[in-house]
Amino acid sequence: MPRIEEGPGAQGDAEIAAQPRMAPRQFSLRTFESLKVRNYRYYFFSSLGHMASMNMQMVVNGWLVYKLTGSTALLGVTMLGNAIPTLLLSLFGGIIADRVRKKPVLILGLLASGLLALGIALSISLDIITWHYLVVNSVVQGIIFSLMMPSRMSIVSELVGRERLTNAVSLNAAAMNINQIGAPAVAAFLLASIGVESVYYGAAALYLLAAIFFFPVRQQPGSQISQALPQEDVLQSIKSGIVYVRRNQALLAVLLLSLLTVMFSMPFRMLLPVFTEDIYKVGPDKLGYLLSVSGVGALAGSFITASMGNKGRGMLFLHTGIITGASILAFSISTSYTLSMAIIVVTGLGQAGRMALGNALLQYYTDDAYMGRVMSLFMMQWGLVSLGTFVVSVAAEFVGVQLAVGATAVLLLMTTLYYYAFSPRIRRLD
Numbered sequence: 001m002p003r004i005e006e007g008p009g010a011q012g013d014a015e016i017a018a019q020p021r022m023a024p025r026q027f028s029l030r031t032f033e034s035l036k037v038r039n040y041r042y043y044f045f046s047s048l049g050h051m052a053s054m055n056m057q058m059v060v061n062g063w064l065v066y067k068l069t070g071s072t073a074l075l076g077v078t079m080l081g082n083a084i085p086t087l088l089l090s091l092f093g094g095i096i097a098d099r100v101r102k103k104p105v106l107i108l109g110l111l112a113s114g115l116l117a118l119g120i121a122l123s124i125s126l127d128i129i130t131w132h133y134l135v136v137n138s139v140v141q142g143i144i145f146s147l148m149m150p151s152r153m154s155i156v157s158e159l160v161g162r163e164r165l166t167n168a169v170s171l172n173a174a175a176m177n178i179n180q181i182g183a184p185a186v187a188a189f190l191l192a193s194i195g196v197e198s199v200y201y202g203a204a205a206l207y208l209l210a211a212i213f214f215f216p217v218r219q220q221p222g223s224q225i226s227q228a229l230p231q232e233d234v235l236q237s238i239k240s241g242i243v244y245v246r247r248n249q250a251l252l253a254v255l256l257l258s259l260l261t262v263m264f265s266m267p268f269r270m271l272l273p274v275f276t277e278d279i280y281k282v283g284p285d286k287l288g289y290l291l292s293v294s295g296v297g298a299l300a301g302s303f304i305t306a307s308m309g310n311k312g313r314g315m316l317f318l319h320t321g322i323i324t325g326a327s328i329l330a331f332s333i334s335t336s337y338t339l340s341m342a343i344i345v346v347t348g349l350g351q352a353g354r355m356a357l358g359n360a361l362l363q364y365y366t367d368d369a370y371m372g373r374v375m376s377l378f379m380m381q382w383g384l385v386s387l388g389t390f391v392v393s394v395a396a397e398f399v400g401v402q403l404a405v406g407a408t409a410v411l412l413l414m415t416t417l418y419y420y421a422f423s424p425r426i427r428r429l430d
Helices: 011-017 030-036 038-069 073-100 103-126 129-158 165-193 196-214 234-247 249-265 272-279 283-307 313-333 337-364 368-399 401-422 424-428
Strands: none
Touching: 030 038, 030 103, 030 165, 030 313, 038 073, 038 103, 038 129, 038 165, 038 196, 038 283, 073 103, 073 129, 073 234, 073 368, 103 129, 103 196, 129 234, 129 337, 129 368, 129 401, 165 196, 165 283, 165 337, 234 249, 234 368, 249 313, 249 337, 249 368, 249 401, 249 424, 272 283, 272 401, 283 337, 313 337, 313 401, 313 424, 368 401
């Protein structure tokens, strides 16, 4: 595991110290304060539609691949198809976010994602679907995702300002978690009562709805667009963004821990179809309920971080990583569907808190000119999810899904405890 240098006098420390510090807000009923901002309200409702479609597809993608092939390795290949473009192209998405207005990028990305979902739905209706279609869909979706998501994440500070960042990021996570509760249950109902193609038709409609909600968002012309970037070529822009993060040691520590945590914590979620089919011996509807219960814990975690002030966020960031690792380890051991339902609530809480806090800390301490590129590095975690899922899926073929997932949980705990012990910069972040 990489060791973060802790020597005094680093340039990054001076830059972070120079960032404006807001007076800490008390835990209060200001949980929904960002929704008072008109532009953020439209952004929030667009996120609801976007995340609903993603969660519905998450339920059926893995289930459909596993039903078509019966192979966890091919399930991992589908995830890998999404990981490669995300890892290779996310930095280009960051340059787009720093150079151009973000609204058109987001609308085009949502519409393109809707067309992809519609294509899969039609291929199922025409009875020509194979796992190859799902791999191609995964690759193209990864390209769209990598080019649009840095804009989606970095626009938040433009809409609400830095003082509300933790609140706004947490509410956006809450939108995702609300969908983790409702969308999987809806997808499972559609899957069982109508057929798998109905889930993809619904996802396509939700992508369209998300794009429509984004049209009223007003972004100021040239707001937070770097004036230096047009003078650089693409490779120079990527290099300058990486150098910026390397010089800010606290940012680097938060970013590395976020990426490693995601790589070790998320594969178990993608392998839930294997747990429900092979370990618990239950139907696809129970998979949807398991994901929904996870969303209950995640929603609680999101509301907790939305209500907290800008104090002690670094320590809480570390604590949520420990909670996540311990609960995934317990989940991997359990053979009871009922017990696993209870454990996954805790897992959802830890993951939601970690993701929201990591996102908010990076945006809070990043200069506007580099926001898109820093967030593009952060969003590489989604590529690592798919990459980690591929590795764990292949391992599950040989040692079983429980042992494979349990090993990732141990790695997560070791990584988080390492940073807890040797990276005081994270512990000191507010």
